Structure formats: C-alpha cells, structure tokens
Amino acid sequence: MSSQRFLAFGLRFYVVIFFIYLFLPLIIMAAATFNDSRFPTVTPWDGTTLRWFGELAADRGMWQALANSLIVATGVLVVAVPIGIATALFLNTVTSRAKPFLYALILSPLLTPGVIIGISTLIFWRQFGVSGGIFLTVLGQATFIAAYVMLMVTARLQRFDRTMERAALDLGASQWQMFRRILLPYLKPALYSAAVIAFLQSFENYNTTLFVVGYDTTLTVYIASKVRTGLTPAVNALGLILILVTVLFAAIYELKRRREAARAVQGV
Numbered sequence: 001m002s003s004q005r006f007l008a009f010g011l012r013f014y015v016v017i018f019f020i021y022l023f024l025p026l027i028i029m030a031a032a033t034f035n036d037s038r039f040p041t042v043t044p045w046d047g048t049t050l051r052w053f054g055e056l057a058a059d060r061g062m063w064q065a066l067a068n069s070l071i072v073a074t075g076v077l078v079v080a081v082p083i084g085i086a087t088a089l090f091l092n093t094v095t096s097r098a099k100p101f102l103y104a105l106i107l108s109p110l111l112t113p114g115v116i117i118g119i120s121t122l123i124f125w126r127q128f129g130v131s132g133g134i135f136l137t138v139l140g141q142a143t144f145i146a147a148y149v150m151l152m153v154t155a156r157l158q159r160f161d162r163t164m165e166r167a168a169l170d171l172g173a174s175q176w177q178m179f180r181r182i183l184l185p186y187l188k189p190a191l192y193s194a195a196v197i198a199f200l201q202s203f204e205n206y207n208t209t210l211f212v213v214g215y216d217t218t219l220t221v222y223i224a225s226k227v228r229t230g231l232t233p234a235v236n237a238l239g240l241i242l243i244l245v246t247v248l249f250a251a252i253y254e255l256k257r258r259r260e261a262a263r264a265v266q267g268v
Helices: 002-032 051-058 060-093 099-111 114-126 134-157 162-170 175-204 207-212 219-229 234-267
Strands: none
Touching: 002 234, 051 234, 060 099, 060 134, 060 175, 060 219, 060 234, 099 134, 114 134, 114 207, 134 175, 134 207, 162 175, 207 219
C-alpha cells in the first residue's frame, strides 16, 4: 500500500508541476497587461492600469495584422483541408509497395524548415509573376499544413469499417452518396480537429510567413518587428483577449457536447 500511495502522490505532484509549467507563463503575461510599466513585465510593479487596452485599441497596425492573420488562416483552411482529405483517401486506397514512399513524400514538408518552404515558394511563384502577399502566404502555409490534416484523417480512416462502404455500393449508392452519407459523417470529428489545428498552425506561423507575406503583415510578423523597435504591454492585452476568446469557445463547445451526450442518453 505504501508503494501505491507513493506512486499516486508522485503522479499528482507531476500533474501539478506540469500545469504550473504550462499556465504560469500565461498568468505572468496576463498580469503584465495591468502593469503601468512601459515594458511587458511584472517586476517592478509600477501600479495597476487599464491604459494598455486603450493603446491596443488605438494601434491600427496591430489590428490590421490580426485581420491579415485571420484572412490567411481562413484561406489555409479552404486550401489545406480538402487537399488533406483527398490525400488521406488516396493513401487509404493504395495497396502497392509504393505506399510507404508516397506517405514519406507527402510528410516531407513537415520535416522541411519553414524558412526553406518560404524561400522556395517565393522563388517558384515569382517565375509566374506572383509576388509576396496574402495569396502567396496561404499557398506557402498550405504546403505543410495539409500534411497535418492528412495525418488526422488517416488516423480516423484506419478505424473505418470498409464493409459499410461496400454494403452501400452493393445497395446501389453512388461513390458520392456513399462518401456524403457514410464516410463524411464518420470523418467529422477528425475534420473538426484538423480544421482547428490547421487554423492555429497558420495563425501562429512565422518562419514561412516572413518570406512570402511581402508588404502585408500578419500578427506574428508584426509582433516580431515590434520586438526590435520596442514592445509594449499592448501586445499582452491582445494576448489576454485571445486567451479569453479561446476559453469562451472551448466552454461553449464543452457545454454543447455535454448536452448532446445527455440527449443521446435520454433517447436510449
């Protein structure tokens, strides 16, 4: 019993330390938003203030950069998610010895440094007269983010019962009807997760974006430029708002999931 108690104590201690390590930087970042110091820090504490929210509201450059990041992330969703789904479906049908090679080839952008992807994307599209900007940023990010989508959809497909697919086709359904009514509903959890990951990967990307964004500016590039010229706690204010929005959406999703689970139990 003593060894079991020690193991349980050690596990709880590890979980506590893990969450402290995970959330302490966010707490410090949020606290710095209310410090009257012109630098984003909590020491020394120069007094409590809300003026950095006003500074954030007046920073048109940061809001434009945020809007550009949202536009790019939405564009990446439109491009990367269909490509990832199509690639996963294609790999799921390949049975030849070339499948490992194709799998490694598709995953290779994930192993390529973002700097290389950004430079190569810029050089390639300049041959066709396309210069840096939001459009090229979407293309550059989608080249590797589509691989994340493919991985998540492939993991879901590995648990799919192919007999359901064959039964639908035997009963006269077309390939599109089978995909829309059987396969797509089964893939929905993976698609939702892949879409969220794709959006976040695009939103926080810096290395690839830096070389293809051109004269436009995304939020990560804007913040990096502010680090050189002088970063203020207005960035902390924006970070705090993003954290609160994320927590709000997560809470709404969890409440919706619990209600659906309760309805399913009541229906049974």
